[in-house]
Amino acid sequence: TWGVAVKQNRKFPDDFIFGTSTASYQIEGGWNEGGKSENIWDYLTHTNAAAIEDQSSGDIACDSYHKYERDVEMMRELGIDSYRFSMAWSRILPNGFADYVNEEGVAYYNKLIDEILKYNIEPMVTLYHWDLPQKLQEMGGWLNPLIADWFADYARVVFDRFGDRVKYFITFNEGAQICYEGYDSVTKAPRLNMSGIGEYICAKNLALAHAKAYHIYNDDFKPTQGGLCGYTIAAGSNVPLTNSEEDAYAAELVNQLQWGLYTDPIFSKDGGFPKELFELVAKKSAAQGYPRSRLTDFTEEEKAYIRGTSDFFGVNHYTGGLVSASLYTPSSVVPSPKDDIEVGQMALDEWPQGASFWLKQMPNSIYIVLKNIQKRYGDVPIYITENGWSTHEGIEDEGRIAYYRAALESALDALDEGINLKGYYAWSLMDNFEWMAGYTERFGLYEVNFEDPERTRTPRKSAFIYKQIIKTRTIDHEYEPESYVMTID
């Protein structure tokens, strides 16, 4: 049964970190200000507006490039412990390369970090949340193996300039979304659409880029700066449709393709790509006439270099489904990662539907996904670096409130079982540019008025609920805000 048992009065540990997340392209704006160069999202939105639901762009977005003080004020209103945001490579290194550091870009992030720290909020910095400098894309982007060095050089600049104050770094936000959506299909920039090929080339380069950056941090910065460097993937709660062995295997394959492809090389005992997926792609490739597998293996040396290169596991979690090979409808696109595993998914009608077509509220799904991670990699420290719900405009967001309360109950279930969950970041602090959906889907605890040149931010009802949860470290399902007037406690 999918019923959720609500256990009142459980408490989050005092040192549990509550935060909110954002990403540079989705909030900053200032796309051509302060010496920033064009990135792949500037390029896509400016050359192919029709690709975006409302033909919008992140040119101004929430204008956080100018309004970051208001953003930090909202963090104080919510009472969050930590703020996760990303840096724009093209703002720090406009050439893509580290020959020239743009001091204006560095100054922007310094101001933001110092403002956050002034109020004892812990910054967590993602180095790459999808906004690659366009020139690097023109040289192949994540399909060019040289990018591991380009990224490592960028990472060194970030650690060097900000690591005295930033103690949590994440190299990449979501390998599969970078590689599958950007290079294998058309759902994210640069929309390369090299089906069955692009994701696997990118996945290998990404792992090497991550490992290089991690080694730089670990060898040259951690000894004096004392922070942590991790990696974030997106994982759904993939539950076998039945208790048959076949469905268990199907769920394993989905986990391997969705996140194991990116995290097994880093977190597994032996390193390297997930075995079953690796063998399936090799077999399919051969049958399709490719002289070599579409998924190129690491050398033994590379495997050893990548293994163990993370201090924590970041997971973005939104939704899930029931999986089985019996639910597979043969893909018309061959080769493709979906065709490689031949597994299908379904959600139940009774699960509430968000404003995003892909987003359903699956019961207990945080617990399920954390269990899956623990089963795979043991007691690695885990941060939920994103979790959230989409609505349309409006301050009354009961759907989001129900989603957050259920998610946090599920997180408590995991904590009760001793899962090493350290923190939880709500996506998102405020409405922002939701990629292909533009501004048509809203994920914010604060609503942003994108018609207003001031980009006024207004707390939604859920902001008051999240604030109360953070303050009391408990989930009171009856709690109602007395008014919608927000204050700093």
Ligand code: PNW
């Ligand atoms: C996240 N899924 O990606 C991104 O990191 C954010 O930038 C984005 O705004 C947010 O989702 C909301 O879309 C996702 O598998 C990755 O369901 C995977 C999934 C959902 C969102």
